[in-house]
Amino acid sequence: MFHVIFMYIFGAISVASALSVVLLSKVVYSIVMVLVFFISIAAILIGMYAEYLALITLMVYAGAIMVLYLFAMIMFRQDTSRAMRGITSVSIPLILVIAIILTIIWGTMITGVIRVDDIDNIAAANALTVANFSESLFGVLLIPFEIVSVLLLLAMMGAILISNRMEKKVPPRNKSGTKSGAKAGAKSGVPIMNQTVIDLRDKPINTATGLGSGNISGKIVE
Amino acid sequence: MLALSVELYFIFSLIIFSIGLFGFMFRRSLIMMFISAEIMLMAVNVNFVALSLRYYDAYWQVVAALTIAVAAAEAAIGLILFIYIFKLRGVPTSDALNSLR
Numbered sequence: 520m521f522h523v524i525f526m527y528i529f530g531a532i533s534v535a536s537a538l539s540v541v542l543l544s545k546v547v548y549s550i551v552m553v554l555v556f557f558i559s560i561a562a563i564l565i566g567m568y569a570e571y572l573a574l575i576t577l578m579v580y581a582g583a584i585m586v587l588y589l590f591a592m593i594m595f596r597q598d599t600s601r602a603m604r605g606i607t608s609v610s611i612p613l614i615l616v617i618a619i620i621l622t623i624i625w626g627t628m629i630t631g632v633i634r635v636d637d638i639d640n641i642a643a644a645n646a647l648t649v650a651n652f653s654e655s656l657f658g659v660l661l662i663p664f665e666i667v668s669v670l671l672l673l674a675m676m677g678a679i680l681i682s683n684r685m686e687k688k689v690p691p692r693n694k695s696g697t698k699s700g701a702k703a704g705a706k707s708g709v710p711i712m713n714q715t716v717i718d719l720r721d722k723p724i725n726t727a728t729g730l731g732s733g734n735i736s737g738k739i740v741e
Numbered sequence: 742m743l744a745l746s747v748e749l750y751f752i753f754s755l756i757i758f759s760i761g762l763f764g765f766m767f768r769r770s771l772i773m774m775f776i777s778a779e780i781m782l783m784a785v786n787v788n789f790v791a792l793s794l795r796y797y798d799a800y801w802q803v804v805a806a807l808t809i810a811v812a813a814a815e816a817a818i819g820l821i822l823f824i825y826i827f828k829l830r831g832v833p834t835s836d837a838l839n840s841l842r
Contacts, residue, residue, distance in 0.1 A: 522745055523745055526745060526749070526750075530753050533757065534753075534756055534757065534760070537757055537760040537761065537780055538760055540760075540764065540776065540777075540780065541760055541761075541763055541764035541767075541768070541777065541780075546770060546772060546773060549773060549776060550776070553776055553779070553780070556780065556783070557783070560783055560786075560787065563753075563787065564787070564790060567750065567787075567790050567791065567793075567794055568793075568794070569790045569793070569802050569805070571802070571806075572786070572790060572802055572805055572806060572809075575806060575809055576783075576786075576809065579809055579812075579813055580779070580783070580809070580812075583813070584779065584812075584813060584816045587816060587817075587820060588772060588775070588776065588816075588820070591772060591820045591823060591824065592772055594824075595827060595833050603767050603768065603769065604766070604767045604768065604769050610766065610767075613766070617759075617762065621755065621759060624755065625752060625755065637745065637746050638745050638746065638747065638794050639797075642797050643794055643797055646797035646798065646799065647793060647794075647797070647799050647802065648799075651799035652799045652802055652803060652806075654799070655798075655799045655800045655802070655803045656803045656806070659800060659803075660800070660803045660804070660807070663807055664807070667807050667810045667811065670810070670811065670814055671810060671813070671814055673814075674813075674814035674815075674817050674818050675817065677818055677821075678817050678818060678821040681821045681822070681825055682821060682824075685824070685825055685828060
């Protein structure tokens, strides 16, 4: 009984916060709402006897990744006038096809084509402890675990390589990109992003921070 | 009525995944597309943990943990690509990447 109320409350919170992430126009609000989303997902994971995963979710997602996104977001002025993409001729059939597929899946679940049975709480609590987690992690899934460590190393090396290349030479700016930005700015009346940040590329980038944060913040705060 | 089944979690993660897919398709900003991808990955994690509830096996929780690690790597690479694209084009939207069109 307690599990059910817990699941419904936090499920409602997470669905509402995910919807607001997608629909809010300002990126800062979206990032705060995605924080709420991850915290409620962690609560749901606790209700699913996955306490260790809830801990990892709080630490990795809410603690690290969202702060990373906030740092990346701080450096840029966002054009909030057109946050959503316009409805094109391609998107309506795409939405229809996806809606039909999801309806079929949902219908097969609800109408009982797929077997529905309740969760045995005692068996789940006995089978899903952290000890069992570690036995699976270092037993059956040892090789994927090692591969993931190599993957994280490679991701770190790739990020460093790309940022080094960014310091050395940046290819010349494409005309079409600036033109579309200028068009968007002129239509909505907000100051164009290009004019505020265009000095980024021409000034020497601070090698200590790697991203030239001094230049960027000086240009954007005004 | 008041009983939890695995399918309830499946439907929940289906809803979350659909919301993330909608955001991935319809937001213009690249950073919002990445955040929507994170939402979709979280839905997949909930699905894996629901599988562990169905089979009473911690194997699927470990799979979800590995997915979280892959998501962390994706976030790092995605953000550095985001900054690179922004310096290249001056606009943080995916509409700026149209030179192959």
